[in-house]
Amino acid sequence: MKKITSTFGLLLCAMVLMAATTIDVPAKVKAAFMKMFPEAEEIEWTLDNKTYKASCYNEGYYNEVLYTDDGQWIQTITYLDEMELPESLITYLEEKYSDYYLSEARLEENKEGKRYHIELTNEEEEVKKILFNEKGEAIK
Numbered sequence: 001m002k003k004i005t006s007t008f009g010l011l012l013c014a015m016v017l018m019a020a021t022t023i024d025v026p027a028k029v030k031a032a033f034m035k036m037f038p039e040a041e042e043i044e045w046t047l048d049n050k051t052y053k054a055s056c057y058n059e060g061y062y063n064e065v066l067y068t069d070d071g072q073w074i075q076t077i078t079y080l081d082e083m084e085l086p087e088s089l090i091t092y093l094e095e096k097y098s099d100y101y102l103s104e105a106r107l108e109e110n111k112e113g114k115r116y117h118i119e120l121t122n123e124e125e126e127v128k129k130i131l132f133n134e135k136g137e138a139i140k
Contacts, residue, residue, distance in 0.1 A: 023047045028071030036073065037065065075110040086136030089116060093130075100128060115139075 025045050029052045040056040050069045066074040100120035114134035
């Protein structure tokens, strides 16, 4: 009987944890996402203050896509490798930050346009964050 009670208790805990991490995504949000990313894989949804975020892989890239609760697209964040950045951006980084390495590169797209967010780190673990326009020109 102890085994059955213990097993039932573990099963109940697992079910509660699964229910706590599963969110109900509105049909409008799902439809808007599938229209933009019909080939997306490994989709995980989260909800933060009425903003739905789909994290997924699409065409070889890891993406985070944000929507309002009525299915309006807010922003897409695409994580990139150095080889996928504009040449002008790479040249700028090589000239200005030769003792840093690229620790993160992402392309953020919204209704206002596209921007590259670059994070650099050096041997002392100092981090530099630089913003570029879609042409690869530093703006911040």
